[in-house]
Amino acid sequence: PIDVNYPQDRITYIEQDCKCKVVLDEEEMMLCNLERYKYGNENPDPINKSGDLAYVIYTSGSTGQPKGVMVEHSSNVNMSLDQIKSFGITQNDKVVWFASVAFDASISEIMMSLYSGAALCIPSEETIKDKEEFV
Numbered sequence: 001p002i003d004v005n006y007p008q009d010r011i012t013y014i015e016q017d018c019k020c021k022v023v024l025d026e027e028e029m030m031l032c033n034l035e036r037y038k039y040g041n042e043n044p045d046p047i048n049k050s051g052d053l054a055y056v057i058y059t060s061g062s063t064g065q066p067k068g069v070m071v072e073h074s075s076n077v078n079m080s081l082d083q084i085k086s087f088g089i090t091q092n093d094k095v096v097w098f099a100s101v102a103f104d105a106s107i108s109e110i111m112m113s114l115y116s117g118a119a120l121c122i123p124s125e126e127t128i129k130d131k132e133e134f135v
Contacts, residue, residue, distance in 0.1 A: 001055075001057065001107075002014055002015070002023075002058075002101075002102055003100045003101055003103075004025075004026075005100075006102070010066065013065065014058050014066060014068075018068055048073060049073070050072065050073050050077070051072050051074060052072060053070055053071070053072060053073075054071050054072055054073045054075075054076045055071055055076075055107070056068045056069065056070050057071060057103075058102065071107075077115070079108060080108060080115050081115060083112050084116045087112075089116045089118050090116060090117075090118065091117030093116070093118040093119070094118060094120075095109055095113040095116075095118050095119070095120055096109065096121045096122075096123065097110060097113075097120055097122045097123075098128050
């Protein structure tokens with residue numbers, strides 16, 4: 001994930017460093033033919049293993065350049081399930097996604113919701129910046 005609010009040179013650096021082949025941005029998503037993305041209700045056959053790469057997230061880069069950190073599925077699942085247990089999250093709860101998409105806390109917020117069945121609430125940028133509105 002790349003935060004759209006990053007400076008363009010940082011975005012370019014991350015895209016080149018990770019050798020990404022596709023970038024899904026707002027324009028791409030709006031142009032998508034959603035019909036081609038319809039899927040059945042059946043669970044897909046499991047093809048990933050717990051040690052397979054789930055995602056790459058870039059750190060702030062203490063040396064001045066961001067560094068990509070590879071996160072495996074097992075790490076993601078273990079962290080999220082521990083947070084669900086620690087916070088007592090159930091399918092009756094709501095999880096707020098307010099961290100930047102480029103910050104690892106955002107992955108935690110999203111996955112806690114998905115793994116527990118809780119609702120994922122996504123406030124606008126304006127709501128996040130307005131303390132009273134956010135609360």
